[in-house]
Amino acid sequence: MPADALRHVAVVGASLAGTVLADALRRNGFDGRITLIGGEASPAYSRPALSKGVLTGKEQLDDILLHPLGSDVEQRLGTHVVSVDLDARRLVLDDGDEIAFDGLAITTGARARRLADLGAAEPGARETTFRDILDARRLGGELDRARRVVIVGAGILGMELASACVDRGAEVILIDQQPPLRAQLGEFLADLAVAAALERGVRFVQDASVRIRGRETPVVELGDGRRFEGDVVISAVGCLPNVEWLAGTHLDTAGGVRVDSRGRAGGNVVAAGDVAAYPSGSGHRRTPLWNSAMEQARTAAAALLRGDEAPPLIPPEYFWTEQFGLAIKACGTLPPAGQPIYLEGGPGASELLLQWRSGDVPTTAVAVNTRVPVKKLRALSRRA
Template identity: 30%
Template sequence: MRHVVVIGAGQAGSSCVAKLRNGGFDGRITLVGAEPVPPYQRPPLSKAYLMGDMALERLFLRPESFYAEHNIDLLMGRPVSGINPVDRVVTVGATELHYDELVLTTGSVPRRLPPSIGGDLAGVYVVRNLADVDAMSPRFTKGAKLVIVGGGYIGLEAAAVAAKLGLQVTLVEMADRILQRVAAPETSDFFRKLHSDHGVDIREGVGLDRLLGDGAVSGARLTDGTVLDADFVIAGVGIAPDTALAEAAGLTLENGIRVDAHGRTSDPFIWAAGDCTSFPYRDGRIRLESVPNAIDQAELVAENIMGAGKAYHAKPWFWSDQYDVKLQIAGLNTGYDRVYTRHTDVDSVSFWYYRGPELLAVDAMNDPRAFMVGKRLIESGKSPAPALIEDPITDLKALLKL
């Protein structure tokens, strides 16, 4: 009986084992996770769950009974200590699991503030897993002073929850503007105003010099000399692919675990999917940090383990919820040189990224029609004239027929 072992019990891992079993794989399946709970959704952690609007049980991707009913062995709260690719053995504590095929869905790990600047003080948090959010949530009390380091989507989502709960929030971004790495100035301007209107104090173009406190954080000194009081701090300074096991096993790395178009690593019996991987995309390679990619790539790997021989064709899209705004992003804006704005009503706007005549990506705020049409246009390789995009009279759906 063939045995598939999947390491990493997040969205990708859960999707892979479900696809294997639902696709007719009749061998043994084992899903190994370091956290002591069944696979769960991560996006709501910094939004609905932190806000208190989502119960723990609603986070779970599937009922725990699903795995037993589908003869999938769950090993939760069991971090993997090593992989022996020669003998095809995974070591989990005192247990050795022999595999025929191994799938790495280890995801990513948050970058933390260095201990040398106070990153190890009590009261300094990251937002990555359930334990992180459970640890910080009691501090979200009205009037508490929160300093957020990093103006990416995680930092902004945490700021939105904190502001809605009545905390005093200061967000510090070392770059010239929030979202500088991932979005155009137009999108940065939109979210800066949104947060400012909700009372968030955004400091751009200034870095963190160090955190202050004796054992526990009590403040933050910025590079311009400003000192901020803080009851607690959230670091939202990015994530990195979790490649420790892959590296120790001798797999090839390249901005993550390098896989081919089928999801196979440099070892013919080891596959990988999700945030931890880099894969072929157009004329290069990319790594996508998104739930849709984790699901699609993991399901494709499951199919290829069963012999499908399919290549992965990513269709990048992302989302973020802040206050009453839903941001939906289609495509990748890398290399854009122009941005065109489409206003549909007072509460909805979209920004369309072009490189020369080519449509690359769309940021849509409370405009699901712009997102869906933009996504379909990008996937089909169609690039409407920008004048049509900017004209509010244009029927976006009609552009799909051009």
């Protein structure tokens, strides 16, 4: 559909990708109607701040709200889209309303995957997950009383939650099938974070088989028979794209909404953020990270208006995490392989600027507890 025929864009999902996309439509000169529909009742906020600032009690919702959209974007918050008819160009909302559109942006993100989704939970087991402000408030309240927290999944989120729980005075046991953080950050950075966690008293447990049971007092049982009881058991085992409302459409949603390099899913439909699977060197993949969601949203907005003339996505390849006193910012390929070169600091130092190379070619640059502009970090992660 030519852009001048596009009079009403519906954006479904009102978090980071949805708000950035709506804003980018305006910045690209779109003066038609935009309706942003979001399942959460609160305006968009920074999800990364939930595990870093909110859970530790340093921040509240008001501190982490994203920049508000202008009044030229109609917002329907606290409302889920339950289905869509792409041929008739019509959305059905959970309050029974219907919204007609001629352009659709899918930005419904992801939800926490549960052990129950993996067939690793007894029916009714008390499993806690962590994805939104309500989860953060609920877990924050539980941590007022909890003495022992068991976390299943020692990836980035599991480690950040462990760090916050330790800050809140809980004893933490982290269980995973794999060595902590290796798959995400590689051996060097994983070892750094694990050493910091061990220093704070976190206990790491590895086992190939994990199962949760218990309605009142949750227990994690391992394949070798060990049992870990917690006042709270949190699973941090990845996320699943929110695509159920797209059932019955022609869209390929098996591993997230499959799009081209400009975020187009076909016709007048684009997708961005945690729900979207963009082409990558290893096939179509979701990249559930903050900067990816932002760049994809800008790319998809431009493509909805300008089609092939809009530039394809340049993956931002930027990521950060904060845990156990370590502020880690990374640009380039993750996980980096092998040992880094120390550009600043050295073995044992708490402030580091690191670079990984493949032969002579830089692949990854990482700052640990050091203020380095992202632009500089990015330059250090690439061939000059």
